[in-house]
Amino acid sequence: MKTPPFAYARARELDEALEMLDDAGEDAKLLAGGQSLVPLLAYRLARPTHLVDIGRLEGLDGLREDDDGLTVGALVTHAKLESHVGLPSRWQALTEAAALIGHYPIRVRGTIGGSLAHADPAAELPVVAMALGADLLVRSVDGDREVPVEDFLYGPFMTVLEPNEMVVGVRFRPADTARRSVFDEFSTRHGDFAFAMTAVAGTFRDGVVRDLRIAIGAVGPVPVRVRAAESALEGSDLSTADIAAAARLAMEGCDPAGDARASGEFRRELIEVLVDRALRRLREKS
Numbered sequence: 284m285k286t287p288p289f290a291y292a293r294a295r296e297l298d299e300a301l302e303m304l305d306d307a308g309e310d311a312k313l314l315a316g317g318q319s320l321v322p323l324l325a326y327r328l329a330r331p332t333h334l335v336d337i338g339r340l341e342g343l344d345g346l347r348e349d350d351d352g353l354t355v356g357a358l359v360t361h362a363k364l365e366s367h368v369g370l371p372s373r374w375q376a377l378t379e380a381a382a383l384i385g386h387y388p389i390r391v392r393g394t395i396g397g398s399l400a401h402a403d404p405a406a407e408l409p410v411v412a413m414a415l416g417a418d419l420l421v422r423s424v425d426g427d428r429e430v431p432v433e434d435f436l437y438g439p440f441m442t443v444l445e446p447n448e449m450v451v452g453v454r455f456r457p458a459d460t461a462r463r464s465v466f467d468e469f470s471t472r473h474g475d476f477a478f479a480m481t482a483v484a485g486t487f488r489d490g491v492v493r494d495l496r497i498a499i500g501a502v503g504p505v506p507v508r509v510r511a512a513e514s515a516l517e518g519s520d521l522s523t524a525d526i527a528a529a530a531r532l533a534m535e536g537c538d539p540a541g542d543a544r545a546s547g548e549f550r551r552e553l554i555e556v557l558v559d560r561a562l563r564r565l566r567e568k569s
Contacts, residue, residue: 531555
């Protein structure tokens with residue numbers, strides 16, 4: 284199927300892109316890697332009047348860790364996250380999740396900013412952002428703002444972005460050097476959409492875990508933290524029994540709908556298995 288007609292412009296710098304987006308109005312779309320947008324155009328599920336190409340903008344494709352945490356530019360690709368050497372183990376969930384996104388040609392072009400702005404309920408990076416505590420760095424011609432990921436996503440393919448705003452980066456909040464993180468998911472084949480997924484992060488001190496964050500995804504309209512399981516494990520040595528109890532709480536805390544690929548009950552059971560497995564891996568890293 285052919286795409287609907289639209290006007291196309293390639294921005295040479297960020298300010299120009301923001302002006303183009305502001306001028307084009309509500310029916311404009313940004314094009315970065317295009318791995319989600321282009322199929323939507325082909326099926327006419329998206330009908331923008333204007334496409335603003337930001338794929339070649341400079342300055343949005345870097346990673347930097349400092350006192351403010353880890354800042355990742357919006358145009359950092361999944362492949363770059365996957366292969367980035369030197370990221371401490373507290374950010375390991377990022378690299379693990381990136382390696383499971385689609386197939387390599389997709390990871391070469393797909394971007395972290397595009398994934399978060401697209402807000403696919405089955406996407407890996409929003410789940411990691413929830414577990415690691417991320418703020419979306421958003422910019423428009425009117426200025427900048429930071430939006431916690433918990434407030435940024437509010438439904439399938441829905442975010443709080445205004446029509447003239449774009450994600451320019453993601454800041455993962457500062458973390459103790461003793462923090463560790465892992466990511467896990469289940470899919471039929473590598474590269475397929477996952478039936479369920481989880482990202483877990485926690486800090487180990489004196490043999491027990493603190494500040495634990497457990498996020499689950501692909502089992503609801505947006506990723507969510509399983510706060511009951513987090514609270515149950517605060518101060519735990521992550522014994523096998525404690526992990527099993529927390530995984531059960533994670534399962535009980537979600538109510539996914541079934542579809543042609545899997546029933547809701549199957550997805551719930553997967554969450555229990557995945558959270559259990561992720562917590563065991565986290566324990567091994569303590």
